[in-house]
Amino acid sequence: MTDFQDTTDHEVKADMAEIAAHKYREGRLTRRGFLSAMAALGILPALGSKAMAQANEIVVVNWGGRASEVLQEVMADTYTKETGIPVTVDGSGPSGGKIRAMVESGAVVWDVCDSGMGTALILTEQGVIQPINYDIVDKSKVLDQAAYSHGVGNYVYSYVMASNPKLLGGNAPQSWEDVWNTKDFPGMRTFRKSVRGMLESATMAQGIPAEEVYDVLNTEDGLKAGIDKFRQLRENIIVWGSGSASQNLFLQEEVAIGNIWSTRAHLLRDQMEDGSFEVSFKGGVIAPGVWVVPNNNPAGSDEAMKFIAHAQDPELQVQWLEMIGSGPANPQAAELVPAELQKYNPSSPENLAQQIFYNDEWYAKNQVRAEEMYVDALIN
Amino acid sequence: MPRLSDTWRYWFLVLPALAIMIIFYIWPLVGIWQISVTEPALGLDNYTRMFESSAVTTSFVITFRIAFLTTIGCLILGYSVAYVISNFARRVKPLMVALVLLPFWVSVLIRSFSWIVLLGRSGIVNDTLRGAGIIDAPLKLMHNEFGVILAMIHVMLPFAVLPIMANMRGISPAYVDAARGLGASELTAFRKVYFPQTLPGVMSGALLVFVLSLGFYITPALLGGGRVLMISEYITYQIQEFLNWGLGSALSVALLVLTALVILVAARFVNLRSALLERN
Numbered sequence: 001m002t003d004f005q006d007t008t009d010h011e012v013k014a015d016m017a018e019i020a021a022h023k024y025r026e027g028r029l030t031r032r033g034f035l036s037a038m039a040a041l042g043i044l045p046a047l048g049s050k051a052m053a054q055a056n057e058i059v060v061v062n063w064g065g066r067a068s069e070v071l072q073e074v075m076a077d078t079y080t081k082e083t084g085i086p087v088t089v090d091g092s093g094p095s096g097g098k099i100r101a102m103v104e105s106g107a108v109v110w111d112v113c114d115s116g117m118g119t120a121l122i123l124t125e126q127g128v129i130q131p132i133n134y135d136i137v138d139k140s141k142v143l144d145q146a147a148y149s150h151g152v153g154n155y156v157y158s159y160v161m162a163s164n165p166k167l168l169g170g171n172a173p174q175s176w177e178d179v180w181n182t183k184d185f186p187g188m189r190t191f192r193k194s195v196r197g198m199l200e201s202a203t204m205a206q207g208i209p210a211e212e213v214y215d216v217l218n219t220e221d222g223l224k225a226g227i228d229k230f231r232q233l234r235e236n237i238i239v240w241g242s243g244s245a246s247q248n249l250f251l252q253e254e255v256a257i258g259n260i261w262s263t264r265a266h267l268l269r270d271q272m273e274d275g276s277f278e279v280s281f282k283g284g285v286i287a288p289g290v291w292v293v294p295n296n297n298p299a300g301s302d303e304a305m306k307f308i309a310h311a312q313d314p315e316l317q318v319q320w321l322e323m324i325g326s327g328p329a330n331p332q333a334a335e336l337v338p339a340e341l342q343k344y345n346p347s348s349p350e351n352l353a354q355q356i357f358y359n360d361e362w363y364a365k366n367q368v369r370a371e372e373m374y375v376d377a378l379i380n
Numbered sequence: 381m382p383r384l385s386d387t388w389r390y391w392f393l394v395l396p397a398l399a400i401m402i403i404f405y406i407w408p409l410v411g412i413w414q415i416s417v418t419e420p421a422l423g424l425d426n427y428t429r430m431f432e433s434s435a436v437t438t439s440f441v442i443t444f445r446i447a448f449l450t451t452i453g454c455l456i457l458g459y460s461v462a463y464v465i466s467n468f469a470r471r472v473k474p475l476m477v478a479l480v481l482l483p484f485w486v487s488v489l490i491r492s493f494s495w496i497v498l499l500g501r502s503g504i505v506n507d508t509l510r511g512a513g514i515i516d517a518p519l520k521l522m523h524n525e526f527g528v529i530l531a532m533i534h535v536m537l538p539f540a541v542l543p544i545m546a547n548m549r550g551i552s553p554a555y556v557d558a559a560r561g562l563g564a565s566e567l568t569a570f571r572k573v574y575f576p577q578t579l580p581g582v583m584s585g586a587l588l589v590f591v592l593s594l595g596f597y598i599t600p601a602l603l604g605g606g607r608v609l610m611i612s613e614y615i616t617y618q619i620q621e622f623l624n625w626g627l628g629s630a631l632s633v634a635l636l637v638l639t640a641l642v643i644l645v646a647a648r649f650v651n652l653r654s655a656l657l658e659r660n
Contacts, residue, residue, distance in 0.1 A: 188501075188523070193606050194621055238523045239606025253502045254523070371622060376435035379442065379609045 009116060009196060009287065010095065012157055012261060014063050015243035057086045058299045058307050062114035064091030070323045071114075075311045087307065094292075096123055103128040103295050111297040111304045118360040120151035120290050130293045136305035141312040141330045143288065143347065145357045151290035152308060153329035155320060158262040158346040158355060159197030159285040166276040167256040176205035176283050179257050180229060182236055187256030190249045191230070193239040195370045196363065197285045200356065201259050202229035204283045214359045223370060231377040239378070250277070262346045266325030269344055279344060281351035287358035288329060321345060412629045419626035426630035436614070436631065440638070443611045446529060446600070447593035451540075453533040454589045455582060458540030462581075465541075466548035480541045488535055492602045495531040496522065499603070523605025531599045539592060540585040547581025583650040587643070594639050611635050 058079075062071055068091035076087035092098075094113035100123065102108050115123070123129045132152045139147050146153025161179065165172045167187050173179050179189060179201070191198045203213045203226045216222035230237065238255055240246035246260040250268050265279045291311070293304045311317075317328035318336045327346035328334065334348045342348055346355070416426055430436050465476050483491065498504050499521035506518040521527055551574065559569040597612040604610070609617075611631060618628035646652070 193617070234607065237605075237607065241606070252500055254500060368622060368624070372433060372435055375609065375614075375617070376433070376438065378607050380434050380438040 009118075010063065010093070012243070012263070012287075014065075014093075015261065015263065056299075057088065058111045058303055059088050059090055059109060060112045060114075060307065061090045061092060061094040061110045063093050067091070067324055070320065074316050074319045074323065075307075078313075078316060079307055079310045082310070083306075085303070095119070099123060099292070099294050100126055100128050106296075108294050108296050108298060110294055111299045112307055113292050113294065114154060115151065115290055115292045116360075117146075117148070117151065117288060117290055117358075118364065120148060120292050121360060121364075123292060124148075124150040128295055130295055130297070130301055130304075132291075132293075132308070133301065133305045136302065137309045138312055141314075141332060143329055143331055143352075146288035146290065146329050148290065151292045153288040154291045154308075154311060155317070155326035155329050156286055156288045156346050157326055158281060158287070158351075159192075159201070159259055159358075160262045160265055160346075161201070161257070161280045161283065162250065162260050162265050162268065163257045163278045163280075164250060164253065164255070164272070164276050165278055166273075167253060172278040172280070173257055174280065174282070176201045177207065179259075180205040180233055182233070185257065187236070188238050188254060189233065189236050190238050190240050190246055190255040190258035190260065192246075192259065193241045195367065195374045197287075197358065198230075198259055198374075199223075199226045199370060200285045201283060202226040205229055210283060210354075210356045213356055214362050217362060217366070223366065223373070227370070227373045227377045230374060234378050237378065247271075262327065262344065263325035266344045280354075281346065282354040284346070284351070284355040285358050286327075286346050286352070286355045289326070413633055415625050416629035416633050419629070426626045427634075429627060430630050430634060439609050439611050439614045440634075442525075442609060443594060443635075446525065446532065446608070446610060447590050447596075449525075449529050450532045450536055450593045451586050451590045453529065454536050454540035455586055457533065458537055458544055458585060459578075459582065461537075462541050462544040462548055466545055466551075467553075477545075480538050480545075483535070484538055488598050489602075491535060492531055492599045495527065495534070495599075495603060499527050499530075522603045523607070525604075525608050527603045528600045528608045531603050532593060532596060535596075535599060536589045536593060539588045543585040543588060544578065544581040547578055547584075551577045580651065583646070587646050587650060587652075591639055591642060594642070595635065 058076075060071065060076060062068055068089045072087075072089040076089050079085065079087050090110070094110060094115060096115070096119040099110070099113060099115075099119075102110065120129065129150050131150050132148070134147075137152055142153045143156070146156070161173065161176065163172045168185055171185060173181075173185050178185055191201075199217060200213050203216055203222065204210060206225060206229065208216050217226060238249060240249060240258070240260065243261055243264050246258060247264045247268060249255045250258065250260075251271060262279070262281075262284070265277075268277050269279070291308050293301065293308075297304050312330050314328065314330050314333035314336055317330050317333040318338075320326055321328055321333075321337060321341065325344070328337075329347065331347065331349070331352075334342075334345065337345050337348065342350075345351060417424060419426075461476075461480065465473060465480075469476050496503070500506065501518045501520075503521070505521060506515075509515045510518065521530075555573050555577070556569050559573045560566070564572065595612055596610060597616070600608050600610045601613045601616075604613070612635070615628050615631045615635075618624040618631065643652070
């Protein structure tokens with residue numbers, strides 16, 4: 001059923017759930033553990049119980065944990081207050097395979113799903129999700145790069161350059177070239193245990209302008225050169241497998257520099273002492289999460305679109321940023337972001353101008369091969 | 381009433397355990413073998429890919445190197461400990477045996493995390509050394525092979541000590557006394573009389589530690605920093621990160637075959653039956 005290449009990075013979504021759990025420390029681990037176990041087993045939500053969601057209820061699905069509660073509180077309850085229509089957030093993880101299975105079995109119980117660009121592209125091709133109705137959803141309230149035919153941006157996150165100036169003699173690297181300069185910036189670096197969001201930085205470290213990164217990576221030589229950069233740096237590399245691992249490496253001062261998720265940088269901002277944590281979005285890679293609506297959703301197309309339009313509200317999106325560090329997909333939200341958070345907002349105009357958008361097509365084509373070359377570069 | 385023959389009665393006793401092994405172990409294992417030749421397409425593609433990939437070959441080399449060094453470390457430390465416990469400790473013997481066994485009661489995960497606390501850049505060891513003015517910059521004690529091997533020796537040590545100790549217990553002190561009485565120096569008596577008698581214990585300890593180390597996952601994953609990629613971590617990586625069940629399965633079959641080969645080779649030198657099954 002899921003024999004397609006899905007490039008969407010669901011880990012980052014699960015990671016956000018984890019972040020939220022950490023931040024609020026309200027536990028709920030058993031529920032989340034249960035949900036992720038259900039997701040891992042590929043068990044669909046009990047189709048019988050809610051099979052016929054009432055037409056006057058909207059079911060929004062994301063990736064579980066406290067992030068579901070934040071979504072409930074910030075987006076769902078406010079919608080109910082405005083319209084009187086109940087909105088339920090379900091955290092069972094709407095993977096592409098599940099959405100497709102649900103649509104094909106004819107028992108759709110989900111109205112709006114928190115998905116990713118890669119998944120949305122595949123689901124569009126398979127014809128199981130609806131086109132976004134841009135008469136109801138406001139195209140001007142979402143970043144241009146995140147307004148697709150069958151999916152629309154709900155929030156964004158970035159791969160960013162983080163550093164600990166305290167360990168670098170007061171210096172902070174200003175570019176990826178600096179990150180590769182171990183002479184002036186001695187110390188360990190952390191990169192992800194996957195090429196996603198990493199190869200881009202290795203390419204920029206060769207002095208290639210941000211906007212040409214994927215063109216270069218599309219050539220065999222460009223890909224090899226990017227991989228070679230990791231080979232050169234590997235004595236200074238510790239990899240992070242999960243978002244929390246990247247955070248720990250900074251907290252324990254194991255690394256001086258890293259390429260990590262902006263959501264984790266958002267947390268480290270609070271946790272690290274003054275002067276020992278810097279983030280730069282220069283040369284960052286920004287990736288949008290998108291809402292998708294399965295075919296024949298129970299609440300009806302218009303109701304789902306109205307909810308999506310509601311979630312575009314800039315003020316609500318800023319609350320979302322404050323609570324779990326995911327950046328607003330609505331560019332108008334930027335000016336509402338509190339001053340001290342501006343620097344950590346992936347979609348502020350300043351930060352946006354310095355970043356490139358994550359290219360799902362490139363990953364669909366090259367990821368498997370690139371991953372193997374990456375592992376080889378790190379260990380061989 | 382007809383009585384079952386003895387053989388049948390014994391079979392009935394092992395039947396529940398056997399059934400569990402077959403249903404929950406052998407059967408899924410066969411499934412893994414099947415996946416390795418059927419996903420993504422029928423054939424031996426996964427295996428050819430595996431041998432062509434230098435990442436995989438390197439990972440196997442790392443795995444065997446680490447298992448080998450861990451075994452050497454465990455034997456040196458384990459032999460000394462077993463020797464002291466068997467020959468010199470009298471009153472403190474139960475205490476020493478308990479200390480050897482103690483780590484068995486603590487989860488490998490917790491022990492590995494303790495090593496992180498000890499070996500980190502601002503961990504206890506580095507802080508102490510820096511505080512004492514012995515070093516200026518922190519030493520790189522983990523996120524490399526050194527840290528992995530150190531922690532693995534710690535985890536595996538009891539597996540070396542116990543067989544060697546069991547073996548030493550069966551050695552009569554009369555032999556060494558006789559050698560000494562005939563004029564051999566203490567060292568010669570140890571080298572020519574005592575040590576050869578302990579070889580079966582050493583061999584079974586070595587085999588146990590080596591084979592267990594080959595499949596080790598938690599410690600290298602936590603302390604290796606991603607660059608000490610042992611094969612079990614690589615398997616996890618293939619399956620969890622890339623959903624590449626085919627290659628992941630092929631890798632685990634390869635690990636199983638290589639481990640079996642190690643045991644076969646060892647069988648030429650060690651009496652496996654006495655080394656692993658019979659404890660005196």
